[in-house]
Amino acid sequence: MSDSLKIPRRKLADEVFDRLYQQLLAGDYAPGDTLPSERVLMETFGVGRPAIREAMQALERLGMVAIHHGQRPKVIAPSADGMLAQIELSAMHLLATEPASLDHLKEARAFFELGMVARAARQIDEARLSQLEALIARQREALNHDITAFIAADMAFHVAIAETAGNPIFVAVSRAMLDWLARFHGSLVHWKGSESLTLDEHERILAALRTKDEAAAVREMQLHLNRARGVYRPA
Numbered sequence: 732m733s734d735s736l737k738i739p740r741r742k743l744a745d746e747v748f749d750r751l752y753q754q755l756l757a758g759d760y761a762p763g764d765t766l767p768s769e770r771v772l773m774e775t776f777g778v779g780r781p782a783i784r785e786a787m788q789a790l791e792r793l794g795m796v797a798i799h800h801g802q803r804p805k806v807i808a809p810s811a812d813g814m815l816a817q818i819e820l821s822a823m824h825l826l827a828t829e830p831a832s833l834d835h836l837k838e839a840r841a842f843f844e845l846g847m848v849a850r851a852a853r854q855i856d857e858a859r860l861s862q863l864e865a866l867i868a869r870q871r872e873a874l875n876h877d878i879t880a881f882i883a884a885d886m887a888f889h890v891a892i893a894e895t896a897g898n899p900i901f902v903a904v905s906r907a908m909l910d911w912l913a914r915f916h917g918s919l920v921h922w923k924g925s926e927s928l929t930l931d932e933h934e935r936i937l938a939a940l941r942t943k944d945e946a947a948a949v950r951e952m953q954l955h956l957n958r959a960r961g962v963y964r965p966a
Contacts, residue, residue, distance in 0.1 A: 743778045744785035750776065751786060755795055755806065762808035766796065793817055811903035822911050840908045841956045844889065847905070848936065848952040851895040852945040862891050863937050867930065874926055881926055882913065888933055892940075928958065 751766070760766060767775070772783045787804055790796045794813040796804040807813065825832045851859075866888045873880035886909045893905035932955040939947035 742785075743782040744789070747772070747776050747778060747782050747786035748789050751790060752795075755790075760806045762806050764806045765803040766806065768803055811899040812906065815903045815907040819907075819911075822907075823914065826911060836908065836911060837956075837960050840912070841953070841960075843904060843908065844892075844952055844956060845949055847893045847896065847901065848940070848948045849945050851892045852940055852943050852948040855895050855940050855943070859891065859895050860937070860941055863888060863933075863940070866891060867933050867937065870926075870930055870933070874930070878926075885929060885933075886910075886913065892936075929955075932958070 754760060766772070766787075769780055769783050773780060776783075787796065787798060790804070791798050794807060794809075794817055797807050798804050826836065866884050869884040870881050870888070873884065886906075889909060890902060890905045893901045932951065935951040936948060936955065939951050
């Protein structure tokens with residue numbers, strides 16, 4: 732029989748992972764609960780300590796448990812941010828090694844942001860408008876002397892628009908895409924002189940949202956993103 736047709740033997744750690752994973756999905760352990768000790772798990776599954784530890788590390792990478800030295804693993808409450816955090820390493824590797832991936836990310840961001848600003852124009856309230864106004868004011872205060880604070884307020888402005896929908900997955904996706912762009916191309920995100928352009932564009936987006944002019948909000952966001960596309964370049 733060809734070696735390619737043989738079913739490979741699985742590691743014990745993989746078997747332990749599958750058992751624990753299914754227990755977590757079934758709700759046998761609720762968020763905040765601690766899992767059994769290594770010794771209990773070793774006896775339960777009939778395996779050694781290395782298999783238990785490797786399985787726990789895999790669960791930790793998936794954001795399902797938290798491991799602290801000297802304590803039993805604790806089950807973590809699932810979240811949209813945690814879900815996307817699990818693909819962060821893959822995203823960073825893709826952006827670093829595949830030239831076309833940056834253009835794909837910028838296209839995906841534009842598609843997402845235009846949908847978010849259109850929805851925001853339809854349902855934004857005074858509290859959110861005040862938040863956006865405060866973020867622009869924070870950017871203006873940081874202008875020309877604190878680029879880190881300026882970029883943080885810039886990203887928060889876009890996340891706040893996504894928050895208008897009240898959908899935590901939208902918010903997590905917004906944060907993730909902005910973070911991926913900033914991590915890999917942060918040194919080129921705001922070249923000298925572009926900060927004032929960013930402020931003007933944010934002001935125009937806010938003005939359109941304030942009057943609930945959906946077409947204008949989409950148009951201003953499109954202009955903003957079109958200019959920004961040329962700023963993000965492969966490192």
